[in-house]
Every structure is written in structure tokens, then in C-alpha cells.
Amino acid sequence: MSSQEIKDNDQQLPSGHQSEQTDRQDNDGLLVGPDSDIPPTVSVVMPTMNEEEGIRECIERVKTAVQESGYRTEVLISDDSTDRTPDIARELGAIVVEPDEAGYGYAYRYAFDRCRGDYIIIGDADTTYDFEQFPKLLEPVARGDADMVMGSRLEGEIKDGAMPALHQYIGNPLLTKFLNAFYGAGVSDAHSGFRAFRADMLNDLDLETTGMEFASEMIMDAGARDLTIEEIPITYHEREGEATLESFRDGWRHVRFMLLNAPGYLFSIPGTGMGILGTMILLAAFTGISINGATFGIHSAIAGSLLMLVGYQVASLGVFATVASDPIQRPDDPLTEALVERLNLEQMASVGSVLALGGTAYAGWLVYQWANTGFTQLPMVTGDVVAFTAIVIGVQTVFNAFFLSAIATR
Numbered sequence: 001m002s003s004q005e006i007k008d009n010d011q012q013l014p015s016g017h018q019s020e021q022t023d024r025q026d027n028d029g030l031l032v033g034p035d036s037d038i039p040p041t042v043s044v045v046m047p048t049m050n051e052e053e054g055i056r057e058c059i060e061r062v063k064t065a066v067q068e069s070g071y072r073t074e075v076l077i078s079d080d081s082t083d084r085t086p087d088i089a090r091e092l093g094a095i096v097v098e099p100d101e102a103g104y105g106y107a108y109r110y111a112f113d114r115c116r117g118d119y120i121i122i123g124d125a126d127t128t129y130d131f132e133q134f135p136k137l138l139e140p141v142a143r144g145d146a147d148m149v150m151g152s153r154l155e156g157e158i159k160d161g162a163m164p165a166l167h168q169y170i171g172n173p174l175l176t177k178f179l180n181a182f183y184g185a186g187v188s189d190a191h192s193g194f195r196a197f198r199a200d201m202l203n204d205l206d207l208e209t210t211g212m213e214f215a216s217e218m219i220m221d222a223g224a225r226d227l228t229i230e231e232i233p234i235t236y237h238e239r240e241g242e243a244t245l246e247s248f249r250d251g252w253r254h255v256r257f258m259l260l261n262a263p264g265y266l267f268s269i270p271g272t273g274m275g276i277l278g279t280m281i282l283l284a285a286f287t288g289i290s291i292n293g294a295t296f297g298i299h300s301a302i303a304g305s306l307l308m309l310v311g312y313q314v315a316s317l318g319v320f321a322t323v324a325s326d327p328i329q330r331p332d333d334p335l336t337e338a339l340v341e342r343l344n345l346e347q348m349a350s351v352g353s354v355l356a357l358g359g360t361a362y363a364g365w366l367v368y369q370w371a372n373t374g375f376t377q378l379p380m381v382t383g384d385v386v387a388f389t390a391i392v393i394g395v396q397t398v399f400n401a402f403f404l405s406a407i408a409t410r
Helices: 003-010 055-069 085-091 104-112 131-143 165-183 199-203 214-224 247-260 263-287 298-325 334-342 345-372 381-408
Strands: 042-048 073-079 095-097 119-122 148-158 195-198 229-236
Touching: 042 055, 042 085, 042 104, 042 131, 055 073, 055 085, 055 131, 073 085, 073 104, 085 095, 104 214, 119 131, 119 199, 131 148, 131 195, 131 229, 148 165, 148 214, 165 214, 165 247, 195 199, 214 229, 214 247, 247 263, 263 298, 263 334, 263 381, 298 334, 298 381, 345 381
Parallel strands: 042 073, 042 119, 073 095, 148 229
Antiparallel strands: 119 195, 148 195
């Protein structure tokens, strides 16, 4: 359905409601109130915590957009304030809800459950986003060209004093690159809070966070599910009132959340890389391969063994995290998929037992050779490293199999 068709449908009122002026007279004829018999087309949601300096301007800008666009619109203020923010919002025709738990993300989720519109616009109530532009943001969604549209500050204009240089040139670009690399979102400004999306898109997402990382979670989940995300350049203005964002704490929460929900990048890829490198070094030392006349000795064998053991343990954590946490971005490397999808307890335990017994047998053979020399001449020392590495990885595999089975059946 096109945006024009939506606007046209908004004008077709059922019997008894032929006059929008009568239906909206309690809201200055612009915003749809909670008692309206005709639901809104658009729900504008703003989380607030002591935003009395900016809330009036934000709602007035929504009204201007409504007047120019014709969208039937409700404004939901998800409030946790101790100042006059909710009173001002009600005076201007907004619907105020009070979440029963704290947190930026929870405020949004609480309001989403109470939205009546087919489309949702979200943004902060501190005047940094120009809500007069919400129809422009909504247009690609209404046309069906995108599931979500974000206002890009980094591709648009950032007014002087609107964003700290640390955020503008380091924090936001770096976090955006992380998110794009891990989740394939393909956006330029992942932490812009000005967004438009279909209300039913929320049924496709699994949003659970309660804090500032909610902004990342929405994009991460949408990107991982291959939903279409578009961006429109916007102007980012200086805020009214005191900022509540704590740069390093909130930035770390975003990074932590992204890493924990991408165990393939956090565990599987680094672990597999270390394991492969360690195996190559250990085999080179064991077989006596030389490079430019230099051979790998016992110290190289020990280093290779260490890399193999650490790599195996780290990669195992990727499997455990995938099974236990059901992350947004599941690892798709062959090893993790095999362990999670195809191998069972008995098969893994059998593989581990064979590896451990093979290492034990080889270690016993080396001891036997040593004994034949009257314990005077040591056999190839790199062989000892290979044997003990096999034993350790084999024993780990057996116990990992039981642990994996335990967490998979919970």
C-alpha cells in the first residue's frame, strides 16, 4: 500500500465519525487520543526521563508533520520522569504510559505493546531529531520498499555542539563497522535513534534488552533476519536539557552485546584460527620440515601445542554459547554446525576417547623406546608434545560432549 493510499484511507471515516475535527477536538484536531474509535495509522513513540525542556517542541513538530501529511497519528510518551514532562505531554494531546521497570529499551518495548498504529516512528524527546521529518522517514516503509528506515546523522548534517567529537568521529563509526561486519546490517549510522518501521515487523524480531543496547539489538536482529533497512540523511540538532548518556559505559554495553550475540566472531573464528596455526607449527616441528634451512625445534612444538589447546578451548566456547544462549547471529562455520546439528553425545565421546587413547598409546611407545635404551637416551622430544596434546584434546572432547549434552537438554 502506498503512502497516498494510506492517507486516503485515513479520510474514509465510518458512520458517526464523518468529521475528523469532531473526532480529534480534544487534541487540537491533530493527534488521535486514546478514546478515539478510529485507530491511528502512525504511532510516534518517545521514551522520556526528565525531558521537560524538549518535550513540547518535539510534540509540536509531530503536530506540524501531521497537519502537512494527513497521517492519523498518536504520540506515546513512555515516561520515567520526576519533572513536568508527562504533564506537558498530556496537555499537548499525547498519550503517557509509565513502564513498570526502568531502562531505555524497556521503555520502548512497553510502549510498543500499546501502539495502535500500522507504522511506528521512534526518536528521543530532547529536540535532537526533527519530528517534522517523520513522513519523509516513513515514505519508503509505506511504499513497501523497506522494513525499516533510519535517519543517518553521519550521512546528513550534525549541528555544532550536537554530538561530541569522540562520538562523531570514533565511537559511532567504529560501533557501526562492528555491527555491519557481524550482522550484515549495511548501515552508516547504527545508533541513530530516529527510525520508522512497520508495526508488524516487531513480530519478526526477538527484542529482549532493557538498556541502551536496545538500539543495537533492533538493527542486529533485523540484519540477521535479512530484513530490508534503508537510510535517509537527516539533520542532528543540539539537545535541550541534560544528557543521560555515559559514553564509555554505554558504548561498552553496545560492544559487549554485539560480541555475546555473535559467538562465531567472538569464539569460533579466533579459536579455529589459533587451532589451525598451532597444528601447522606442531606438524612442522614433528616432521622436521625446514624453511630456508631452518627447522622447527622443541620450542616451536610447545608453542604449536599451546596454540592448539587454547584454540580448541576457545572454539568449544563458541559451541557452548550457541547452544546455551541462542544468539542473534548463530555461527555458520562447518565445525560448529557439525557439533551443534549433527554430532551427539556418544559420537563426540567416541571421537574424544579414540584421540585420547591414541595419544596414550603413542606416549607408551615412546616410553618403551626410552626404556630400551636403559633410560639413557630420550626419543624424539617433539613426539612427547604430540602425544600429550592428543591426550589433552581427547579428554577435553569427552567431557565437552557431556557438558554440551547437559546444556542442550535444559
